[in-house]
Amino acid sequence: xxxxxxxxxxxxxxxxxxxxxxxxxxxxxxxxxxxxxxxxxxxxxxxxxxxxxxxxxxxxxxxxxxxxxxxxxxxxxxxxxxxxxxxxxxxxxxxxxxxxxxxxxxxxxxxxxxxxxxxxxxxxxxxxxxxxxxxxxxxxxxxxxxxxxxxxxxxxxxxxxxxxxxxxxxxxxxxxxxxxxxxxxxxxxxxxxxxxxxxxxxxxxxxxxxxxxxxxxxxxxxxxxxxxxxxxxxxxxxxxxxxxxxxxxxxxxxxxxxxxxxxxxxxxxxxxxxxxxxxxxxxxxxxxxxxxxxxxxxxxxxxxxxxxxxxxxxxxxxxxxxxxxxxxxxxxxxxxxxxxxxxxxxxxxxxxxxxxxxxxxxxxxxxxxxxxxxxxxxxxxxxxxxxxxxxxxxxxxxxxxxxxxxxxxxxxxxxxxxxxxxxxxxxxxxxxxxxxxxxxxxxxxxxxxxxxxxxxxxxxxx
Amino acid sequence: xxxxxxxxxxxxxxxxxxxxxxxxxxxxxxxxxxxxxxxxxxxxxxxxxxxxxxxxxxxxxxxxxxxxxxxxxxxxxxxxxxxxxxxxxxxxxxxxxxxxxxxxxxxxxxxxxxxxxxxxxxxxxxxxxxxxxxxxxxxxxxxxxxxxxxxxxxxxxxxxxxxxxxxxxxxxxxxxxxxxxxxxxxxxxxxxxxxxxxxxxxxxxxxxxxxxxxxxxxxxxxxxxxxxxxxxxxxxxxxxxxxxxxxxxxxxxxxxxxxxxxxxxxxxxxxxxxxxxxxxxxxxxxxxxxxxxxxxxxxxxxxxxxxxxxxxxxxxxxxxxxxxxxxxxxxxxxxxxxxxxxxxxxxxxxxxxxxxxxxxxxxxxxxxxxxxxxxxxxxxxxxxxxxxxxxxxxxxxxxxxxxxxxxxxxxxxxxxxxxxxxxxxxxxxxxxxxxxxxxxxxx
Numbered sequence: 037x038x039x040x041x042x043x044x045x046x047x048x049x050x051x052x053x054x055x056x057x058x059x060x061x062x063x064x065x066x067x068x069x070x071x072x073x074x075x076x077x078x079x080x081x082x083x084x085x086x087x088x089x090x091x092x093x094x095x096x097x098x099x100x101x102x103x104x105x106x107x108x109x110x111x112x113x114x115x116x117x118x119x120x121x122x123x124x125x126x127x128x129x130x131x132x133x134x135x136x137x138x139x140x141x142x143x144x145x146x147x148x149x150x151x152x153x154x155x156x157x158x159x160x161x162x163x164x165x166x167x168x169x170x171x172x173x174x175x176x177x178x179x180x181x182x183x184x185x186x187x188x189x190x191x192x193x194x195x196x197x198x199x200x201x202x203x204x205x206x207x208x209x210x211x212x213x214x215x216x217x218x219x220x221x222x223x224x225x226x227x228x229x230x231x232x233x234x235x236x237x238x239x240x241x242x243x244x245x246x247x248x249x250x251x252x253x254x255x256x257x258x259x260x261x262x263x264x265x266x267x268x269x270x271x272x273x274x275x276x277x278x279x280x281x282x283x284x285x286x287x288x289x290x291x292x293x294x295x296x297x298x299x300x301x302x303x304x305x306x307x308x309x310x311x312x313x314x315x316x317x318x319x320x321x322x323x324x325x326x327x328x329x330x331x332x333x334x335x336x337x338x339x340x341x342x343x344x345x346x347x348x349x350x351x352x353x354x355x356x357x358x359x360x361x362x363x364x365x366x367x368x369x370x371x372x373x374x375x376x377x378x379x380x381x382x383x384x385x386x387x388x389x390x391x392x393x394x395x396x397x398x399x400x401x402x403x404x405x406x407x408x409x410x411x412x413x414x415x416x417x418x419x420x421x422x423x424x425x426x427x428x429x430x431x432x433x434x435x436x437x438x439x440x441x442x443x444x445x446x447x448x449x450x451x452x453x454x455x456x457x458x459x460x461x462x463x464x465x466x467x468x469x470x471x472x473x474x475x476x477x478x479x480x481x482x483x484x485x486x487x488x489x490x491x492x493x494x495x496x497x498x
Numbered sequence: 499x500x501x502x503x504x505x506x507x508x509x510x511x512x513x514x515x516x517x518x519x520x521x522x523x524x525x526x527x528x529x530x531x532x533x534x535x536x537x538x539x540x541x542x543x544x545x546x547x548x549x550x551x552x553x554x555x556x557x558x559x560x561x562x563x564x565x566x567x568x569x570x571x572x573x574x575x576x577x578x579x580x581x582x583x584x585x586x587x588x589x590x591x592x593x594x595x596x597x598x599x600x601x602x603x604x605x606x607x608x609x610x611x612x613x614x615x616x617x618x619x620x621x622x623x624x625x626x627x628x629x630x631x632x633x634x635x636x637x638x639x640x641x642x643x644x645x646x647x648x649x650x651x652x653x654x655x656x657x658x659x660x661x662x663x664x665x666x667x668x669x670x671x672x673x674x675x676x677x678x679x680x681x682x683x684x685x686x687x688x689x690x691x692x693x694x695x696x697x698x699x700x701x702x703x704x705x706x707x708x709x710x711x712x713x714x715x716x717x718x719x720x721x722x723x724x725x726x727x728x729x730x731x732x733x734x735x736x737x738x739x740x741x742x743x744x745x746x747x748x749x750x751x752x753x754x755x756x757x758x759x760x761x762x763x764x765x766x767x768x769x770x771x772x773x774x775x776x777x778x779x780x781x782x783x784x785x786x787x788x789x790x791x792x793x794x795x796x797x798x799x800x801x802x803x804x805x806x807x808x809x810x811x812x813x814x815x816x817x818x819x820x821x822x823x824x825x826x827x828x829x830x831x832x833x834x835x836x837x838x839x840x841x842x843x844x845x846x847x848x849x850x851x852x853x854x855x856x857x858x859x860x861x862x863x864x865x866x867x868x869x870x871x872x873x874x875x876x877x878x879x880x881x882x883x884x885x886x887x888x889x890x891x892x893x894x895x896x897x898x899x900x901x902x903x904x905x906x907x908x909x910x911x912x913x914x915x916x917x918x919x920x921x922x923x924x925x926x927x928x929x930x931x932x933x934x935x936x937x938x939x940x941x
Contacts, residue, residue, distance in 0.1 A: 059537075062559045063566060066551050067538035072521045077547070077556075085536075112538070113523045131536045155527075176527040367581035374517040376582075426517065 045104075049084050049126075052094050057085040057132065068109060068127045072174075073117040073461050074377055074425060080107070080121035087132035089149070089246050096244050097213025099126055099490050107492050108240045110151060110179030115378060116459030118186060118239045122493050128244070130181050137247065139164055144252045145204055145221055150181025150245040154188075167255035169196035172455070173366065181245045187237035189455030191362070194413035195287045195321075198455065199236065202251045206232040208243035211486050221249055239457055240492035242485055259287065259321035260331040261355045264338040265312045265345040269293060269396075272314035273389040275341040276412045279318075280385055282337060284330050289413025290317040290362050293392075296369065296407040296420075300361055303368035308361060309345070316343075316412070317362050365409040366420070373405070373422035377434060381445035382454030385415040394444040395419050402437040404430070416454035442468065458496040466498035505560055508596045509553035516553070518584045519546045525576035530857045530875050531569065539566050542576040542586055549593055564597045569868060571861030571875075572731055574829035587830075591730055591775060598733030611729045611737045618723045618744070622669065625696050629663035636662065642914055645907040658869070659907035661697050661900055668699035672706060674720045680713025682804060687754040687792075688718040689745075689768070691725060691761035693896035701760050701896065704923035705796055711926050712804045719748040725764040730771060731862055739778035742786065750785040756803065757789055760796045760919055762826035762895035763862070769793040770830055795827060797894055797918050801836040801843075806922075808842045819846040819921065820888035822879065822902065823855040824895035837894050837918045844925035851886035853878070860901035873905070880905035883913060890914045892921055 049058045059065065060082050069077035081104075086092040099106040105125035112119050121127050130151035138147040141164055148157060154175040161168045171190035172178055178188065184206075189198040205219020218231035235243055266272035272291060279289065292300070292315045301308040308315070316338070320330040331348070338346055349355040370376045383391045392408065395417070399406040410418035419441060423434050442452055442465050452462050452469050467475060475498035482489070482497075525542040526532055538544035545566060551557035570590060577586040603611070614621045636646040645659040668690050679685040686709065690702040709716050723744040729737040745768075749757065759765045773790045776783070800806045819841055827833040834855070841848050859865070859875025879902065883891045891902060891913060902915045 061562060062557055063539055063548055063562045064537075066557055067544040067547060070521055070547060072523055074520075077551075111523055111526055112521075129536075174523065177523055367583070370520060370581055371518075371583040374514075376520055424517070 045082060045102075048098065049082060049095075052098060053084050053086050053091055057087065059083040059085075068112070068121065068129075071109075071112045071114040071117060071119040073115050073120070073459065074375060075117045075120060075460060078120050078123050080127045081124040083127040083129065085129040085132045089133070092128070092133065092244065092246060093209045093213045093215060095126075095128055096209045096211060100211040100213070100488060103488050103490065105490050105493050106244075108150075108181070108185070108244055110182035111153070111174070111177040113174040113178050114182065114186065114457060114459060115380075116453065116457040116461040118457050118459035118492070118495050119182075120460060125493075130179060134179075136160060139166070139252070140221070141166065143221060144254075146250045146252055148180050148248050148250060150179060150184075150248065152180045154178045154180055154183055161252055162255070165255070166252040168202065168250065168252055170199045170202060180248060180250070184236055184245065184248055185238060185240050186457045187455070189411070189414075189416065191288045191290065191411060193411055193416065193455075194289055195285045196253075200233070203232055203236055203248065204251050205249040206235055206245060207247045208235060208245050210243055211488070211490060215246060216243060219249060237457070239459060239495045241482060241495055242491060244491070256287070256321035256323075258324040258327045259319055259355075260327050261317070261319040261349040261358045262331070262335070262338075263347045263358050263361075264316040264318065264343040265309050265347075266314045266316070266342065267312065267344055268342070269314040269392055270389055271342040272316055273392050273412065275316060275338055275343065276388050277386050278337050278341055279334055280413070282333060284320070284333060286318050286330070286334065286413060287321040288317070288319040290410065291315065291388075291412035291417070292317070292362070292365060292409040293407065295405070296365050296409045299368045299372060299407060300364045303371065304360070304364055306357060306361055306364075312344075315361075317358055319359075362409070365407075366418075369407045369420050369422060373424055375423045375425040377421040377423065377438065378456070379419045379421070379438060379441055380410075380416060380454045380456045381419075381441050381450060381452060382414075382416040383445050383448045383450035385413065387448040387450065388412055388415060388417070390448055391415075391417060391445065391450070394448075395441070398437050398440050398444070401440075402433040404433060404437055406437075411454075414454070415450065439465070460494060463494070463497055466496070470498065502558055502560060503555065505596070505600050506553055506555045508600070509549055509593070512549065512589055512592055513553060515585055515589050516546055516550050518582050519543065520582050521547070522581055524579065524581055528575045528579045530573065530575065530859065531571060531871065534871060534874050540569055542570075542580075545570065546584070546586075546589065549589070560597075560600070564601060567593055567597060568864075569871075571825070571857050571859065571864050573825035573857035573861065575825065575857060578829040588774065591733075591771070594731065594733035595735050596733070598735075603732065603734055607732055607734070611732065611734050615724045615729060616737050616740045616744075618721060621724075622667070625663055626667065629665050629667075629696075632662055638662075640907045640910070642912060643903050643907050645903050659904045661903055663696055664699045666699065668695045668702035669720065671699055671703060672718065675706070675716045675718035677715045677717075679715035682713045684756070684803060685715030685717065685754045686799065687749055687752060687757040688716050689722060689725070689749075689757055689759040689764055690718075691759055691764040691896065693900070694760055698896050698899065698917065701917045701920060704917070704919045705758070705760050707923045707926065708800065708919060712800070712806075714804065715754075717752050717754050719752070722748055725761075725767040727763050727767045727771070728862055730767070730775065735775070735777060739776060742772055742776050743778060743782065746782050746785050746789065749789055750782070755792065756799055757793045758796045758799045759793070760894070760896070760917060762795065762824035762830075763897055765793060765795045766826040766830035795831065795833055795836070795894060797836040797840045798831075798833050800919075800922070801839045806840060806843050808839050809845070812842050813845050813847045816845075816847045817889035818849040818887055819890045819892055820849050820851040820883060820886045821854060821918070822851070822858060822883070822891055822893040822898055824893055824898045825857050827894050828855050833894075837892070840918050840922050841892055844922040846890075846892075846921055849886050849888055851888065851891075852882045854882075856882075858898045858901045858905075860897050862897060865901065872901070876901050876905040880909060884909065884911050888913065890916055890921070892916050892918045894918055
């Protein structure tokens, strides 16, 4: 930033957050111009890093008073462009606000600042004999503030729910620099609007999180994992529907298609059945008696649905082997081609067989390589398109294919995004799912709380 | 100086490698530097983005990008954990070479690399002279660790606690060797490396002692040059090529089964970087590939090829020993099991420390250029060592030994820093059938 106006801003921000916490150089600004979405970078004008709650509030107020667009950034792992800044705008980093303020073992909740890293928090909670289930794929780096802003999911969504199911309350800054409180430390609370619920998945457009109250639960006492091998992807997906229909809710119920199986096996040589059409990776957990009963019933269902083989993990090593295969899916696919478009259109789980069939048709129609794996149990598949964004012709086909994936998911009663967010990537499609009236209502709400439209502008704007 | 457009053109050649980074940001979880600073320009994702920005001519401050590139330990932890398998170390070394070609090598580096490293005889005689006079400029601070600090202010030394230059370098103790394979049927070429030669000759002696005990023939030619890692990380490909050529000259033509080194950095450089990055006389490419194929870390050789195994019952009594994984063994070569086996085989009461596989913060020239950051990362390592309760920390890299000595010397916790082969050689001495005559000198 070289203009006089810019250097004045630099001085004013320095006065608020301190010299060491303001970045204005070309390279620093460029380093905060992107996130994990396959979108072009956008340069912010300045990057600031508040280290106390009070300073965070002053930064928000200063941005509002001066009409500066503001994008809050945790670890920048967003897959829909939610942390890509507005051109010339302000990036507010939360990694200076990363304290776990309280873990209450009697009342089963924790209070955290937004910059706490998800896995570090889950680990600390586990050390106290408790459990924080949401486990998004980026949990080793992602922040809880980002998880709440995006309503992040993960592998345990089917039984344990997603981030929104653990947000009991929150304090956040409004654009005028007032601290707004919603929710409480109690299991039940009906006092006031459910504003913290509104903040979840708001993608940084309605307020700036200051403190989050998260629900904790006791961990399951036992778990059993298994891998079911299928010769047809239809029977695999029908098995998913059959397990749910039998009123069994596994902690995790994941699927991998043949392309993903072969890629993963080539990656780690784990001895996966590379000729199988699909794998289901299943874990049931809970009380030991319940685990034994449910595991037996799941086995029976798999066999009835035509699984050609069922491997039940007998010890921790075998359990790890099964889940390593699932963890390898994205890295193994990502290594095949330079660009990896990870989609997350989601359907009601009974529609998984239809969605799988649709993805097969789309892959053929647009002549694209699509590896499909994901959270079959909650209807949240991850069709992964492997491409090279530099190949313009293929990239056009990718864009058409993505659009068709959305259309097919919506036609099946599904949704544009299960867990990655709308951000910049999917905003153009919002109207298809929500309709004009909903977009108008959302716009009025946004206008009321953020009249100058400074909070992460354009994100989720239909 | 060439113009920025020309520089961008050079970086465009890295495009096929750069494009593989999908900006997932998982490197943030493992980067030891990012853990200290939390700045995106300090983590690999940020640096790769900057190189793309430079190649696309979106960014123009090439000097700042060069500075950022050098704020990296090159520990390779990001590469070992990268979901997309981006060849990060290759990219960074190539980028540094491009930058050095563009900005030129600093006069000091030029004098050291081209004047000294590329002339091993001059380098050797200069360090020999220095070792005799170093007592005037330094004073001992920790006899157990053998460390010293500066007597008066010296700009490069700052407040470092460093290992003194050996009064008798390894090459004076064992100038050359050429012995046939004994009952093991094996013969190795031995590349001690500069730091072992000039600072830790006892590691070289311990290696020879073990090899003799295992009846392994040794080929140790005189006149070995530096492996090239310091010049490579400074982007000086010209000197790198010279050093590789000098070393290939020493080793090609000789008959041996493996080339072993007790220095993790030398091993990974010879095995991984010589074949990939040598760009001089193409006639010796096959020799370089053959040497690379045969190169082994000393602990890997002793365990996998000489059959040294863990005792049936691991020792539980005695002072505890812990192990630090050098990045050039763990991240570059995936070697973690063999050094631990060797410690147990030496009868050591082995305890694992927290974050054993996290970089010690040395990073070669990183320590020189960014000493404060290097110290912060090193202190975390020292904290973990002390917390393990071990009285000895063993490792497989002399550079890590220098860094850990510096960090531990300030704490007075009575923790010794030793190479794994020293521990194993000691155990041979303790046994009655050991050959006491070649015992390692007392440190």
